[in-house]
Amino acid sequence: MAFGGFNQGGGQAPMSEINMVPLIDVMLVLLIVFMITAPLLTHGVKIDLPAASSDPNVEKPETVTLAMDGEGKLFWNDQPLADADLAVRLADAAAATPQPELHLRADRETRYQKIAEVMSAAREAGVQKMGFITVPAR
Template sequence: VMLVLLIIFMVTAPLLTHAVKVDLPRASSAPNLTKPDNVQLAIDAQSRIFWNGEPVAPEQLAQRLAAAAAQQPQPELHIRAERTTPYEKVAQVMSEASRQGVIRIGFITDPTNAAAR
């Protein structure tokens, strides 16, 4: 019985490697892999706000956040605050970003400073 099973397996094994040839359709366009630019939002010790290195008045921040939230795909908001920046200001900026519809918010830290402590 084992010999018969072995012979059947040896005969059918090469048949399993043959695949059916199918003519697949061609895609008319390549997938869009563009990634949006990240928004760098810096807050200094005096609570001044910088949008990609450019100073921004607090009343303009909501407009810029709303414009960033409306972009497709939506850019990530990277917040960088100095160590002496009041947390209240950082929390206000995060709250305003959330209120304007910004979904992806992250923080930028300095790992070299943390290692020196």
């Protein structure tokens, strides 16, 4: 097939293929340029920084354990607690800085209603962190 000729016949359609050779040549030239210039871009400046050592001052907030037995009695850090004093203790714990974590321990026989009431009272008092303590299965 000839690309150009002296034949002026109108029987041939225009060529609709893209010539890829010039594009490949440009791509190879750019690849070589980038391969040469890339190591030059990693040049670093050597400076002598001062050395300082410090341990982070992390304060671990205390934890408050609120236990409930099967009869619905409450225990604040293993000390008996009356139901009327619960709101005051929770408000004091919520006002402390940093705020302690509230760990709830409930007996297997504890009614869910009692657990829900204690959780609701803790949220109303402003306790942010609350978790459950369970005994792992053996």
